Amino acid sequence: MKTLFVSYRVTDLDRSLAFYTALGYVEMGRVDLGGGSRLVILRFPDEPAASLELVHRPAAGPVDVGSGIDHLAIQADTLATTLVRLTDAGLAPGPVEYPGGPDGPRTSWLTDPDGYRIELVEWPPDSPDGITANFP
Numbered sequence: 441m442k443t444l445f446v447s448y449r450v451t452d453l454d455r456s457l458a459f460y461t462a463l464g465y466v467e468m469g470r471v472d473l474g475g476g477s478r479l480v481i482l483r484f485p486d487e488p489a490a491s492l493e494l495v496h497r498p499a500a501g502p503v504d505v506g507s508g509i510d511h512l513a514i515q516a517d518t519l520a521t522t523l524v525r526l527t528d529a530g531l532a533p534g535p536v537e538y539p540g541g542p543d544g545p546r547t548s549w550l551t552d553p554d555g556y557r558i559e560l561v562e563w564p565p566d567s568p569d570g571i572t573a574n575f576p
Contacts, residue, residue, distance in 0.1 A: 445481070445490045446512060448556055451503045453478060453496035455553050462529035463514075463558070465492060475499060484514075503554045511549075511557040519546045519562035526550070533560065 450456040457480055461467070465482040468490055472478050479495040492512075516522040523533050533550040546562040 445493050447479075447493040447495055448552075448554070449495050449497060449500070449503050450554050451496075452553065453480065453494060456494050456496075459531070459552050460492065460494065462531055463526065473497070505555040509556065511559050513559045513561055516560045516562050519548060519560060522560060522562075523548055 448456075457467070460482055464484055466485055468481045468483055470478060470480050476499065477495070477497045479493055481490045482492045482494065483490050519536060523536070526533050531550060533548045535548065537547045537549075538544060539547055543564060545564060545567075548560045550558050550560070552558065
């Protein structure tokens with residue numbers, strides 16, 4: 441078995457799609473679920489398959505992020521360049537943090553239109569690609 445993608449329920453599909461495409465995702469496809477409900481499947485250009493699904497179900501009422509999902513982590517090759525690109529695209533990433541100290545990963549946080557938190561991570565240069573595959 442393998443994980444296919446994370447699915448987020450969103451309040452406004454067009455607004456969320458604009459946010460995630462500004463983040464760098466590309467649209468793979470859309471599905472009309474009937475009754476005004478629809479979904480969009482996304483991936484980053486270098487990913488071989490879908491990694492995020494945005495689902496809009498207006499009849500289900502307001503989206504409540506709650507406390508069950510902590511965050512989505514996204515690897516950035518160069519965090520500084522990514523932060524400039526995101527800021528230029530109208531997003532508001534937070535300051536660079538060093539949660540593992542000066543030799544650890546660099547991170548920055550931002551929040552999507554519905555309140556889902558996103559962590560951007562740049563691993564140190566000597567970290568193996570796919571470090572999270574064998575972490576810790």
